[in-house]
Amino acid sequence: xxxxxxxxxxxxxxxxxxxxxxxxxxxxxxxxxxxxxxxxxxxxxxxxxxxxxxxxxxxxxxxxxxxxxxxxxxxxxxxxxxxxxxxxxxxxxxxxxxxxxxxxxxxxxxxxxxx
Amino acid sequence: xxxxxxxxxxxxxxxxxxxxxxxxxxxxxxxxxxxxxxxxxxxxxxxxxxxxxxxxxxxxxxxxxxxxxxxxxxxxxxxxxxxxxxxxxxxxxxxxxxxxxxxxxxxx
Numbered sequence: 001x002x003x004x005x006x007x008x009x010x011x012x013x014x015x016x017x018x019x020x021x022x023x024x025x026x027x028x029x030x031x032x033x034x035x036x037x038x039x040x041x042x043x044x045x046x047x048x049x050x051x052x053x054x055x056x057x058x059x060x061x062x063x064x065x066x067x068x069x070x071x072x073x074x075x076x077x078x079x080x081x082x083x084x085x086x087x088x089x090x091x092x093x094x095x096x097x098x099x100x101x102x103x104x105x106x107x108x109x110x111x112x113x114x115x
Numbered sequence: 116x117x118x119x120x121x122x123x124x125x126x127x128x129x130x131x132x133x134x135x136x137x138x139x140x141x142x143x144x145x146x147x148x149x150x151x152x153x154x155x156x157x158x159x160x161x162x163x164x165x166x167x168x169x170x171x172x173x174x175x176x177x178x179x180x181x182x183x184x185x186x187x188x189x190x191x192x193x194x195x196x197x198x199x200x201x202x203x204x205x206x207x208x209x210x211x212x213x214x215x216x217x218x219x220x221x222x223x
Contacts, residue, residue, distance in 0.1 A: 009157070031209050037156075042201070042213045050209075089156040093211060104146065104163070104205050111156040 006092050006107035014115055018080040021110045025074070025094030029105070031055070034067055034077050035091040037109075043091055049075065082114045118142045121202050121214035129222050134189040136217045138202030141183065149176050149187045150201040152216070161187070161200075194221045 005024040013019050025032050031050050035043035046065065048056040051072035060067070064083070069075040079086055089111050095104030119140045128134055138147065149161040162169045162176040164185060169176050173192075178185040189196055202214035 003160075010155075033211060035211075035213075039156075042215045043203075045210075048210075055209075089152075089158070091158060095205060095209060095211070104148065104211065106148070106150060106158050106160050106203075109156055109158045 004092055004094050004105050004107035006090075006110055008110055009108065010111050010113075012113045012115060013082055015084055016081040018078065019082055019112060020076050020078045021090050021092075021112075023075045023077070023092030023094075023107060025092070026105050029094035029096055030072070031095045031104075032069055032075050033093045033095075034075070035093065037089040037091055038085075039088070046077070046090075079112075082112075084114050087112055087114045117212075117215065118206075119202055119204050119212045119214040121200075121217050123217060124215065125218045125220075127220045127222065128192055130193060132192050132221075134192050134196070134219065134221075136187045136200050136202075136219070138185045138187070138204075138214055139183060140185075140202075140204050140212070142204070142206045142212070144204040144206050146205050147178055147185050148203040148205075149185075150203060152199045152201060154198075158201075189219075192221045194223050197221050 034046040037043040046060045047067045049069040052069050067077045089109045091109045092107040122137045146165040148163050151159045164178040173190045175188040197220050199216045201216045
């Protein structure tokens with residue numbers, strides 16, 4: 001079974017530039033998560049989708065961050081404009097919704113450095 | 116109090132030692148993941164458990180649903196095992212809750 005695919009693996013940008021990350025979840029996984037992990041801290045949920053609808057985006061800084069999941073499959077997370085404090089690992093995960101079987105999988109993450 | 120607690124927070128050991136990292140959770144979960152994160156930030160999924168025990172090479176993971184506790188063991192530890200190990204649980208509301216991680220350093 002293919003895992004959760006994320007790209008790019010690494011990205012270095014200057015502050016005020018824009019950046020986009022891509023995630024392709026496990027086939028059939030209705031729930032998709034984006035997490036931000038700042039160095040030395042645990043991952044923080046940015047947004048959770050169920051199919052193409054948003055379940056939780058309460059911690060998404062909406063003035064600069066946006067995410068979409070068109071057609072309920074893959075997803076993009078965008079930062080515009082980036083700030084130095086956005087330097088972090090952006091982690092995507094997906095899960096079967098409400099099935100109780102615990103099927104959830106993580107991508108390998110995208111490491112963003114804002115200089 | 117975090118719903119998923121890991122211990123220890125930091126662990127330094129000599130090469131060859133048997134390592135145990137613990138994870139306790141206070142909510143109902145459907146499964147628990149052990150993740151490995153190297154300094155570059157990349158995440159590797161080691162195990163997903165909903166019951167019992169799994170083994171892969173020198174790594175063993177166990178979970179006790181009644182006691183709400185999971186452990187990750189590393190046998191014959193090696194410096195390349197040095198990483199942050201994170202416990203992540205999927206709760207009944209489809210939320211993934213992360214522990215704060217255990218930073219493991221294996222000395223040659």
